[in-house]
Amino acid sequence: MSLLRNVGTIGGLTMVSRLFGFARDMLLARVLGAGGVADAWQLAFQLPNIFRRLFAEGAFASAFVPLFNRRMTDRDDLSEARRFAEEVLAFLIPVLIVFGALALIAMPWIAGLFANEGIEGDPDLFELAVLMARITFPYLAFMSLATLFAAILNSLSRFAAAAAAPILLNLCMITALIAGMTLGEGIEARRATGELLAIAVTVSGLLQLIWLWIWARKAGFRMRLGRPRITPGVKELGILILPAVFGAGVYQISRFIDLFFLATLPDGAYTFLAMGDRLNQLPLGIIGIALGTAILPALSRHIAGADHEAAQRLQSNAIELAMLLTVPAAVALFVTGSAFTRAFYTGGAFTLSDAMATGAVTSALVVGLPAYVLIKVLVPNYFARKDTRTPVYTALAALVLNVALNFLLVPRLGVVGLALAGSIGAWANVGLLYAILVRKGYFRLTARVAWRIARIALAALLMGAALWFAMPWGTGYYAGGVLERVGSILALVALGGAIYFAFAAVLGVLDRAAIARLMRREG
Incomplete structure (x- = not known):
């Protein structure tokens, strides 16, 4: 299957999940608002999610897929690959049980590290945050196991099931929020809604695990649970995972650092960052995660087969496609971020000033959007070669810069400075990753x-200028009635899309040869 079709499959289903996520966050804003219980919920929800993205989606997948593909010598004989996956599964389960138990015991201390003054200064609110974090934490174990099955399916070029699984999370949370809306208003209703949300998260993890297990069996990959042993394959995976935590998970590590700095900011900062990141995650998930997921198995096979020309072509196509889709999304959200946050979030307990603050955070976050996508596209080139040390060094350098910028920008710009520091750090990581690829002769x-990338950037900037002048025309509609909100946002999207693709066509960015190149079958 071609890169474009693989990305389309993963990105299309991810977009469905992200749209459900928008519906979830719109309900969340109206029911919980910003600050108080809303901040406590965001803290509780982020703890297992950061671990999940750091370990399960980042380090584990990046280390497991190349090793699994190396054992897939024949598509008709998966016995060696199956044996390796069974060894990993048998070892992973007790590790997750022990880690989860320790985390549940230490949760008051963990939550205390990241709680802001509003949460820490209210004993009842802090207790609620700890309770919700404990309820949600089993989600990490379920999703770590689910990631194993997702990695297997992706290696077999069965991308749809894994891309669709997150929809279950949003459906469960939407159900909990609708149930919470029936409880009435007031602090007690909000607290009860928070607990329902925590239960929904853990239930969704179990459902996603069952979903992917079923699809793995349908793909002919049936695994038996054996006795946990540290086999050579498990040991090799462990050696790769430790540095992969830094190399593939720099974005999530920076989120941990963000939590420390968020604890110094006023009430509402957790919510503003989480809501702004939802908009940032839409193109990041659809494009970045889809590209990184799609190219790793094929890139691993090209490199294992010493087909350097095919690896170079695949990497170039991935970067070109990433920039074609990500740069205009970043420019558009930078200019129109506040319009989107006003239209999506204003209402109920979420005020217009909350929406404007979230819009400013969104604009700062999307400065780094192309960089976050490029990280997901460049890092597989290292992991496909089992080079896990280099991404560690680039990640550490970017983290040092990120922390230094946090100290400089957060006291001056608040949560906006926090978002901007992360974006600048991501671009530094991209520059280092690419420079070392060139120096080592990898790409x-x-x-x-x-x-072509320069012309993409020019088309996006021209689109951004047009949106800048058009934005004030809809000021009275972005937070108006439902039809006014929908109409004003659709008008901005249509205007931006039309201008970008018109300039892209004029500048020769979109042509038949480019589309044919991206449609070429890859591995």
Whole structure:
């Protein structure tokens, strides 16, 4: 299957999940508002999620897929790959049980590290945050196991089931929020809704695990649960995972650092960052995660087969496609972020000033959107070669810069400075990753691709200028009635899309040869 079709499959289903996520967050804003219980919920929800993205989606998947693909010598004989997966599964389960039990015991201390003054200063609110975090934490174990099955399916080029699984999380949370809306108003109703949300998260993890297990069996991959042993394969995976936590998970590590700085900011900062990140995650998930997921198995096979030309072509196509879709999304959200946050979130307990603050955070976050996507596209080139040390060094350098910028920007710009520091750190990581790829001879952008990216950026900037002038026209509609909100946002999207693709066509960014190249079958 071609890169474009693989990305389309993963990205399309991810977009469905993200749209459900928007519906979830719109309800969340109206029911819980910003600050208080809403901040406590965001803290409780982020703790297992950061661990999940850092370990399960980041380190584990990046280390497991190349090792699994190396054992897939024959598509008709998966016995060696199956044996490796069974060894990993048998070892992973007790590790997750022990880690989860320790985390539940230490949860008051963990939550205390990241709680802001509003949560820490209210004993009842802090107790609620700890309770919700404990209820949600088993989600990490379920999703770590689910990621094993997702990695297997992706290696077999069965991308749809894994891409669709997160929809279950949003459906469960939407159900909990609708149930919470029947409890009435007031602090007690909000607390009860928070507990329902925590239960929904853990239930969704179990459902996603069952869903992916069923699809793995349908794909002919049936695994038996054996006795946990540290086999050579498990040991090799463990050696790769430790540095992969840094190399593939820099974004999530920076989120941990963000939590420390958020604890110094006023009430509502957790919610503003979480709501802004939802908009940032839409293109990041649809494009970045889809590209990173799609290219790793094929890139691993090309490199294992010493087909360097195919690996170079696949990497170039991935970067070109990433920039074609991500740069205009970043420019558009930077200019129109406050319009989107006003339209999506204003109402109920979430005020217009809350929406404007969230819009400012969104604009700062999307400065780094293309960089976050490029990280997901470049890092697989290292992991496909089992080079896990280099991403560690680049990640650490970016983290040092991120922390330094936090100290500089957060006291001056608050939560907006926090978002901007992360974006700048991501661009530094991209520069280091690419420079080292060039120096080691792993990959180099051709002049043709570089010139095409420059034209993509020009088309996006022209679109951004048009949106800048058009934005004030809809000021009275962004937070109006339902039809006014929908109409004003659709008008912005249509205007931006039309201008971008018109300039892209004029500048020669979109042509038949480029589309044919991206449609070429890859591995």
